[in-house]
Amino acid sequence: MFKQLIAGELVEGDGKPLEVINPTTGKVLEVIPTATEEQTQKALESAQKAFESWSKKSIAEREVYIQKLVNVLDEEKEKIVSCLISETGKAADVASYDFDMLPDCLKYYNEEVKRLNGEIVPDYDNQHINMLIRKPLGVVVCHLAWNFPLLNVGYKLGPILASGCTCVIKPSSDTPLATMLVGEAVKKAGIPDGVVNIVVGSGAVVSKVMNESTIPSMVTMIGSTGTGKKLVEQSSTSIKNYSLELGGNAPVIVMKDADAFNAGVCTADGKFGNTGQVCVAPNRIFVHESVLDEFMAGVNSFMDEIKLGSGNDEGKHLVGPLVNEKALHNMESLVEDAVSKGAKIYRGGKRAEREGFFYEPTVLVNVDKTMRVYQEEIFGPIMPIYSFNDEADIVAMANDTEYGLAAYVYTKDLSMAMKLSQEIDAGSVCVNEPFYAYQLPHGGCKQSGIGKDCSRIGLEEYYTVQRISIKL
Template sequence: MKTNEYRMLINGELVSSPKTFSVVNPATGEVIAEVPDARPEHITQALESSKEGFKIWSAMPLSQREPIILAYADLLEQHKDEIIDILIAETGKPADNAEYDFGMLTTCLRFFVEEMKRIDQPVIPDPDGRILNYIRRQPLGVVVGYLAWNFPLLNVGYKIGPSLAAGCAAIIKPSQATPLASLKCAELAIEAGIPAGVVNMITSDDYDITDPLLTSDDVSLFTMIGSTRAGVGAMKTACTSVKHFSVELGGNAPVIVYDDADVKKAAQSIVDLKFANSGQVCVSPNRCMVHESIYDEFVAEATAHAQGISLAAGRVEGRIMGPLINEKERTRIVGLVKNAVENGAEVVLGGNIPEGNPGYYLEPTILKNVDLSMSLVKDEIFGPVLPIIKYTDADDVIALANDNEYGLSAYVYTTNLQRGLQAADQIKAGSVCVNEVHYGVHLPHGGLKQSGVGKDCSQYSLTEYLTLKRVSVQISE
């Protein structure tokens, strides 16, 4: 891959930089591209062009924005194979995961256009009938989005989907670890006819350079997908003026498997989600709490199901798990496993770095006899390690599930409907799935506590890109 294939999008033009940084294929450890490292003038240009782009885009009715957005989605799909190959190279994803990642981008573009047609703008009755009161929703302004590396194109879709549909202008900064497919998609925005400045995409490995995106008074919304630490830091930096925030941050999802659960179904469901994307998923099961009466059976079922996973990247058939994003993350996760074992946990599957493989692979790992005091359950693992914790009737398992600073997602398995509904009501998380893992673009996604504020997906995300203005008009004396 040549360096000049990857340029930033600023004011409708593809822009290079005298300074670059490297992007590495995690399946091989090899550098596959050099990417522009934005300079201060690029940040200034992106902010200025987004202001002008917002003026143009927000003035266009949805009937004019819609065909441009849909043309963009169609154009992306025409380049699907090329984009997915790039995505696989920079992430190490198996092909089916990469196809899902790509598909969520085009799905978001189409979904939010349709959702914008149904946005709620109600009339509010006036007690004496003298005044007509109604709600007016209008584009909010310039949006800045900082994105994570685990699902590069899904994350782009979560941000530019509602931004374009609402009539906003966006400056997107993809992760420096995985910017390539995102830059290719940004390049196609020009061909699709999206006006200059409406979508800008910059790449940088230096937050001192990009901080003006946060501190600018011209930015109306800062949105982010990333860790809690990074989110808190970014919001602190951004509080130089009043801004809106929508940030999806860290997770530490609890799983409760009650004694009456369908053990095989629960084990397979949890394993499939845990090892998807090599465990690098914000909603991944992190604290799997299983009742003592079914504990051994659950461990056996989970282990048997996970044994069918092979390590590979790209277009390979079967149940495949790719590498971790880099050596630093792999070292951190191996350290968590080692610490747990030293404190009494037992590895029942995996736990090793495969020999003779140049990529950043780690075997699918399952631990039993895990204690809630161990670091790998107190903190987000973000890797292919499933800790299984035994609880008893003497434990308040809901309290255990809630005993964490995070509150992004949770999972409950039981055949008792009342018990499942009560658990869903009492667990403090932005989403709770009972008996089946279920996510979709039509469903709000976001956290409580230190897992963030605001929502991605659904009409609830779209409203964050719109003002809520009350208008009152006298209609009689």
């Protein structure tokens, strides 16, 4: 049922079998043969060949194909979302959001590309006309994360198709199935052969071939900082462009004048949504000691309505399983480390007593910077809370991390909001409420990566700028 999309054909992999686990049950969902080195190379070569014609099509011509893909995806939504729930354990509404971001991004970039203007550079000597034009980069290889499989496809495929690039996409081996169904939709929509290739396999085989190849003009990835470093090293066989959205360790700052109850609700929602498996999830929560009780009341009001489950299970706030057994053990290890160093478990703190990879939504207090939950990206349902007072340098605390992806500030003082936002090292700062949209640039600084997804800025990454000067 699940096939690789290579050079316009849906084919089975010729490599080793891959077991895809349903994290809700912990049992094998599907076994699929993976792609080999030879098949990955074929995908790269087909993308290179397809670029010659796809890049020369007009925006209007590409628009027709992209809209056909959107239509097919809409027709196949129920099937794809059902598959997505099975391989990720997401709640139905989260899975639907994950899916919807793919056609939404395709439609957005279909329009945004029409607004991407060139430029006339003022003449220096009255003897030349100088123009700047954008040309599509070429073949893009995409390494995608498992936490939002289809949103991640949308972030990449939208600007790739609109710009005139072609691609080879590698979904995570933990959650490849829904993305493979997208490959079927690409085929059904009649996207020209080789424009989109989707290959599934191990990093040691598929990723290595993709990265070491001299065919790609751009390598893009959503994943951990450690994997990003390895990717850059592997891909140094040629000069390439990079767009890497890597790890995060997002601070939350709740000032003494904030609506602390609302801050508690919003932070809990952000922390436990998608089981905390979100790159921009709140990670280190700094609450002014004078409003700590009010903040905790907000957290409790949200957590009191949490239920564990997936799909269409009942529950106002449904929290699903972690992606795999390794992630579950990591939560246990993080809490054990924190408790051994003086932290107190306020709520949760252990594996749920049910099948699958469920961990209780957990709140830790009395946390300090010696603990792993302060230093590492948690990527799970653990909320560590730190209190601070007026004497604390809260900006220094927020910036005390190698990461710089997202941050959150709660205050009623606009001047304070602007001051903190500008001093915090993060690609995105949200004040008084988390807010993300594909119209807004998304990406980090420091060890959280380079480049941007989403928005016009994200689209520009898929072009090279060419200067043309004409002698009068």
